[in-house]
Amino acid sequence: MFPSPAPLLALLLLFVSPLLAQPPKGTITTPTANTAIQPGANFSFAYHPLADYGVSTYAVHVWLLDVSGVPHNASAVTPLGISAVSGHYFGRFDYANYPAVPYPKNPLPSVLTMPDFSVAPGGFGSGEHASNLPLQLTVIEEFGGFAPSIGNNLSIAATTIIYNATSTK
Numbered sequence: 001m002f003p004s005p006a007p008l009l010a011l012l013l014l015f016v017s018p019l020l021a022q023p024p025k026g027t028i029t030t031p032t033a034n035t036a037i038q039p040g041a042n043f044s045f046a047y048h049p050l051a052d053y054g055v056s057t058y059a060v061h062v063w064l065l066d067v068s069g070v071p072h073n074a075s076a077v078t079p080l081g082i083s084a085v086s087g088h089y090f091g092r093f094d095y096a097n098y099p100a101v102p103y104p105k106n107p108l109p110s111v112l113t114m115p116d117f118s119v120a121p122g123g124f125g126s127g128e129h130a131s132n133l134p135l136q137l138t139v140i141e142e143f144g145g146f147a148p149s150i151g152n153n154l155s156i157a158a159t160t161i162i163y164n165a166t167s168t169k
């Protein structure tokens with residue numbers, strides 16, 4: 001489900017990012033890589049953004065993506081590659097950093113709830129059962145620094161979690 005064009009554009013970057021030389025990115029500190037998370041379970045979440053002296057963090061978008069259909073071959077990536085991605089948007093959040101966001105209105109949550117993807121979303125969409133499925137918990141950060149940019153700079157950090165693992169880590 002892609003609720004607005006802005007995250008879609010950012011997703012494009014996700015596939016192009018392997019081509020770029022070490023772009024800056026924040027760090028998903030929780031959950032750690034390959035953590036097993038069951039459908040419907042609450043899980044702890046923490047992200048360390050780029051905000052620092054000279055760098056402002058404006059917003060943090062949190063996604064859960066199934067990119068298993070995306071070819072790893074970067075030269076095969078086109079905007080149509082997006083059709084191979086599905087997932088869930090947890091939302092666009094604030095992070096307190098001075099002077100950009102002194103008073104966050106919608107702070108980054110410390111707990112997220114794993115969707116149950118077997119539940120049909122309504123309309124013509126269908127749910128799907130899955131077990132031991134690696135998904136990318138993906139954070140797209142909007143930030144800016146002294147170097148001018150057209151709109152906010154975007155950075156992407158991701159960590160793999162295991163959806164509906166049959167044995168826990």
Ligand SMILES: *[C@@H]1O[C@H](CO)[C@@H](O)[C@H](O)[C@H]1NC(C)=O
Nearest residue numbers: 039040041042043111112113
């Ligand atoms: C997850 O957290 C929400 C909000 O605190 C709570 O209402 C819900 O019962 C929790 N779900 C589980 C499976 O623990």
Ligand SMILES: *[C@@H]1O[C@H](CO)[C@@H](O)[C@H](O)[C@H]1NC(C)=O
Nearest residue numbers: 071072073074075076077078
């Ligand atoms: C990558 O994909 C392109 C387009 O499908 C193809 O022409 C090329 O041979 C592939 N390269 C590798 C290394 O697989």
Ligand SMILES: *[C@@H]1O[C@H](CO)[C@@H](O)[C@H](O)[C@H]1NC(C)=O
Nearest residue numbers: 039118128129130131164166
């Ligand atoms: C979770 O995995 C089990 C098999 O290990 C499967 O029977 C069940 O349908 C899966 N649940 C969901 C919500 O996909």
Ligand SMILES: *[C@@H]1O[C@H](CO)[C@@H](O)[C@H](O)[C@H]1NC(C)=O
Nearest residue numbers: 024144145147148149150153
């Ligand atoms: C932000 O984007 C601008 C324009 O592309 C670039 O010059 C600058 O280096 C970027 N800043 C960071 C910290 O990546």
